[in-house]
Amino acid sequence: MTKLSVNINKIATLRNARGGNNPDVTQVALDAERFGAEGITVHPRPDERHIRYDDVMKLKEVVTTEFNIEGYPDERFMEIIRIVKPAQATLVPDPPNVLTSNSGWDTIAHQDRLKDIIAELHEYGTRTSIFINPEVKYFEPAKLTGTDRVELYTEPYAVLFPNDKEQAVAPYIEVAKLAQDLGLGLNAGHDLDLDNLKFLIQRIPHIDEVSIGHALICDALYYGLENTIQMYRRQLEMD
Template sequence: MTKLSVNVNKIATLRNSRGGNVPNLLKVAQDIEDFGAQGITIHPRPDERHIKYQDARDLKKVVQTEYNIEGNPIRSFIDLVLEVKPTQVTLVPDAVDAITSNAGWDTVKHKDFLKEVIDTFRNNGIRTSIFVDANIKMIEGAALTGADRIELYTESYAHEYAKGNKNGVTPFTEAAKVAYQLGLGLNAGHDLSLDNIKYFKENIPHLLEVSIGHALICESLYLGLENVVNMYLNKLK
């Protein structure tokens, strides 16, 4: 079964909009685990507009499943990850002012930088994953950095699926096969939803984990958080 890691950034966004501690991020993360999710993901940004760096520290004390921290490996992020020591760190090349992640790494151009960062994390017992497009050249480049896994950036799949083009999954299927041949574990995320996750899962071999936040929280407004988590788990079987 592919693991479901729930990104709780949007819970922090809601909390921050009024100040205080409602909703309680730590309690929501624990509830999500109790509902059956196998991981919690956060993506702190330098401006701390949703997840704050202190949240990353506090969550480490309560998360009992896999703990995944995503972000651009600037110095402050690297220091935070080394302090918290999550299960996994996912390296994402997002700009400081990016609303959301919008591209994977150029693993050829940034090979030396990525290798240096990954060596640092692996030496501290932290599993590493690189956010990449479904591009064979970039996946081959990722393998040369020493990363444990890649996370496929799935926005283009979701966009094509919404238009009725199921062939949009083909590049991801091929990318998954290459990743497996190169010894890379496979994760995926971005714009995956209840509408498109089942078809994606059925067509992506060796898929270890998906990270889903925005869609899952939006769907929960109508269907309830516990119900939605279990709907995802059923589609990922």
């Protein structure tokens, strides 16, 4: 079954808006695991507008499920991975000033650089995943970087889904098959929610992991965190 990794960036955003330590990011991570999350994801940006360096170090000591750290692989990010040695490092191509990740890697243009970065990450015993657009041309070059997995950038799917589900998922089915043929593990994330998640998993059942934050935390405002995590877990179950 596809695993659910809960991105807790928005918990840190809420805390930072007021100062202090409410909500407690570390406690929320522990509770999310207790409520059924099979992984915890963070994306520590250089400006620390949500997850802070100190948060990552504290989470290192307590997360017992898979710890996934996302980010642009600059010197600061690589230092964090070297110290924490998380289960997975997800490489995203966005520069520090963007609001959120909005595109995948050009694995053709950046293949050599990614190869060097991934080789270093493997020295730390960390599984690697590359954030990638659902375009066939990027997948064989991704394989050549040595990455363990690719993470499908699913915002285009989420945007088109309300109007045409089949058209929305079609390019993802194609590249998911290619990833499988190439021996690449498959993750997915960005704008997945309770409306569009189950359909994606039904059409691509071999997705290893989804990372969900914004929508899940928004839903938790209405349904509560424990119930919401269980609702997302149910979307990942195959009928």
